[in-house]
Amino acid sequence: MEKDGSKAAESTLSKRDIHEEWRDNYRTPDNEHFYRMAFSHIVKEFGAPPGAQVMDAGCGSCAKSKHLVDQGLTVLGTDLSQHALDMAGDALRGTRYEQAIELRQANLTAITMDDGAMQYIVCWGVLMHVPDVTTAIAELSRILAPGGRLAISEGNKRSLQSVVLRFLKKVLRRERAEVIDTPAGIENWEETDEGRLMTRQADIPWLVREFDKHGLKLISRRAGQFSEMYWVVPTPVLKKLIHWFNWLWFRVFRWGGPAFGNILVFEKRK
Numbered sequence: 001m002e003k004d005g006s007k008a009a010e011s012t013l014s015k016r017d018i019h020e021e022w023r024d025n026y027r028t029p030d031n032e033h034f035y036r037m038a039f040s041h042i043v044k045e046f047g048a049p050p051g052a053q054v055m056d057a058g059c060g061s062c063a064k065s066k067h068l069v070d071q072g073l074t075v076l077g078t079d080l081s082q083h084a085l086d087m088a089g090d091a092l093r094g095t096r097y098e099q100a101i102e103l104r105q106a107n108l109t110a111i112t113m114d115d116g117a118m119q120y121i122v123c124w125g126v127l128m129h130v131p132d133v134t135t136a137i138a139e140l141s142r143i144l145a146p147g148g149r150l151a152i153s154e155g156n157k158r159s160l161q162s163v164v165l166r167f168l169k170k171v172l173r174r175e176r177a178e179v180i181d182t183p184a185g186i187e188n189w190e191e192t193d194e195g196r197l198m199t200r201q202a203d204i205p206w207l208v209r210e211f212d213k214h215g216l217k218l219i220s221r222r223a224g225q226f227s228e229m230y231w232v233v234p235t236p237v238l239k240k241l242i243h244w245f246n247w248l249w250f251r252v253f254r255w256g257g258p259a260f261g262n263i264l265v266f267e268k269r270k
Contacts, residue, residue, distance in 0.1 A: 005131045005189075005196075005198065006109070006130075006131045006132050008195060008196040009129060009130070009131050009196065009197065009198050010080060010107070011195050011196075012192065012194050012195035012196055012197045013080055013081055013129060013197075014080060014081045014082070014083065015081070015083060015194045015195070016081075016083035016084070016086075016087065017193065017194050018192070018194045018197070019060055019061055019081060019083065019084040019087060020087070022060065023060075023061050023063070023087075025231050026231070027061075027063050030230070030239070030240070030243040031243075032063075033243075033247070034225060034243070034246060034247065034250065035063070035064065035067050036067060036070070037247075037250060037251070038067075038153075038224060038250070038263060039064070039067035039068060039070075039071055039122075040071060041222070041263070042122060042151045042263065042265065043068070043071040043072070043073065045149065045151065045219070045220050045265040046120050046149045046151070046265075047149075048073055048119075048120050050072040050073075051072065051073070051074060052073055052074070052119065052120060053073065053074045053075065053076055053118075053119075053120070054068055054073050054074070054075055054076070054118075054119075054120040054121065054122055055075075055076045055077075055078065055118045055120065055121045055122070055143075056068060056075050056076070056077045056078070056122050056124075057078055057106075057108060057121055057122065057123040057126060057140065058078070058079055058080070058108065058123055058124070058125075058126030059075075059077030059078060059079050059084070059085075059088060059103070060079060060081075060084050060087075060088070061084060061087045061088050061091060062075075062077050062088035062091060062092060062097075062101060062103075064122065064124050065077045065088075065097070065101050066097050066101075068122065069097050069100045069101060073100075073120075074100045074101070074102075075100060075101045075102070076101075076102050076104060076118075077101055077102065077103050077104070078103075078104050078105070078106035078111075079103075079105065079106070080105070080106070080107050080108070081105075082105055085103045085104075085105060088101075088103055089103060108123075108126065108127075108130060108136040108139060108140065109130065109132050109135040109136050109139060110135075110139065111139045111140075111142075111143055113143045114143070115142055115143065116142075116143065116144065116145040116146060116148075117143045117145070118143050118144055118145060118148060119144075119145050119147075119148040119149075120148060120149055120150075121140060121143070121144055121148070121149075121150045121151070122150075122151045122152075123140060123150065123151070123152045123153075124151075124152070124153045125153050125154070125155075126152075127152060127154060127200075127202070127207075128154055128155055128199055128200045128201075128202065129197070129198060129199060129200070131187075131198055133184050133200070133210075134184070134210060137207075137210050137211060137214065138214055141211060141214030141215065141216055141268065142214070144216070144268045145268065146268050146269065146270040147267065147268060147270050148267070148268050149219075149265060149266065149267050149268075150211075150216060150265070150266045150267075150268070151263065151264070151265045151266075152207075152263075152264050152266075153224050153261060153262065153263050153264075154200075154202040154204070154207065154261075154262055154264070155199075155200070155201045155202060155228075155260055155261065155262075156201065156202060156204055156256065156257075156259060156260055156261070156262045157185050157186050157201035157202060157203055157204075158203075158204070158257070158258075159201075159226075159258055159259055159260040160226075160227075160258045160259075160260075161226075161227045161228070161229065161260040162186075162201050162260060166186075176190065177189055177190040178190070182200075183203065183206055184200060184202065184203060184206055184207070184210075185200045185201050185202040185203045185206065186200065186201045187199070187200045188200070188201075202262075204221070204256070204262055204264070207264065208221075208264070211266050215268055215269045216266040216267065216268050216269070217266060217267055217269060218264060218265070218266055219265050219266065219267050220263075220264070220265040221256050221262060221263070221264050221265075222250075222254045222255075222256050222262075222263055223249055223250055223253065223254055223255060223256045223259035223261065223262065223263070224250070224256075224259065224260075224261025224262055224263045225246045225250070225259070225260060225261040226245060226246050226249040226250075226258070226259045226260060226261070227242055227245070227246065227259075227260055228260055228261070229242055230242040230243055230246075
């Protein structure tokens with residue numbers, strides 16, 4: 001079952017349309033402002049020297065990679081989808097980012113890199129779409145060098161947004177996806193125009209324990225975006241209010257517990 005699910009999810013994630021949809025929904029000016037703050041935080045947690053290479057695992061169209069370059073780093077951008085890498089190549093061509101970002105196709109569940117090959121890795125919003133997440137975690141941990149640091153961003157199943165939406169869907173009987181509760185979190189399997197797609201709201205303590213099994217200790221957890229409901233509310237004013245509250249929570253309160261987005265930074269034990 002898991003193998004079939006992984007194949008279906010990988011087929012969907014390999015297609016160009018799904019990456020174009022994510023780019024259009026999330027790469028907005030308001031979101032880019034948040035990403036600048038978030039990646040500044042990550043690079044500070046890394047303590048990486050200028051020019052150091054970081055792996056953007058699941059880079060998609062390379063919007064996140066650009067923010068890492070803006071912070072003074074070079075990037076190895078990897079993705080399962082050759083279509084996504086082609087999009088990234090088109091977007092980078094002729095820009096100041098082209099020489100700072102190397103693109104390579106790679107599957108997170110079978111990374112063709114040596115043990116300890118990377119000192120810094122970012123995996124932003126990617127594990128949530130990987131059915132075989134335990135293998136992906138093992139692979140990311142394997143290629144991280146001792147003393148190296150890894151940053152991930154995942155949706156939190158215990159967030160206020162997640163809890164309220166699950167309650168409303170249950171009461172209103174509006175759930176359209178197949179929902180599976182697993183140790184790693186709550187998986188939502190839906191049929192899209194591109195194929196079957198899985199999105200997981202993570203059990204954050206489970207993630208921490210799973211990385212710890214591979215020698216990675218959590219050194220930082222803080223809120224990402226408190227809510228992502230800006231992409232479903234109907235008016236620009238409501239969208240702006242949600243973005244403003246996300247900014248406030250990230251800069252002032254920082255607590256990941258009630259926030260949907262969680263940013264976790266790990267260090268591999270020496």
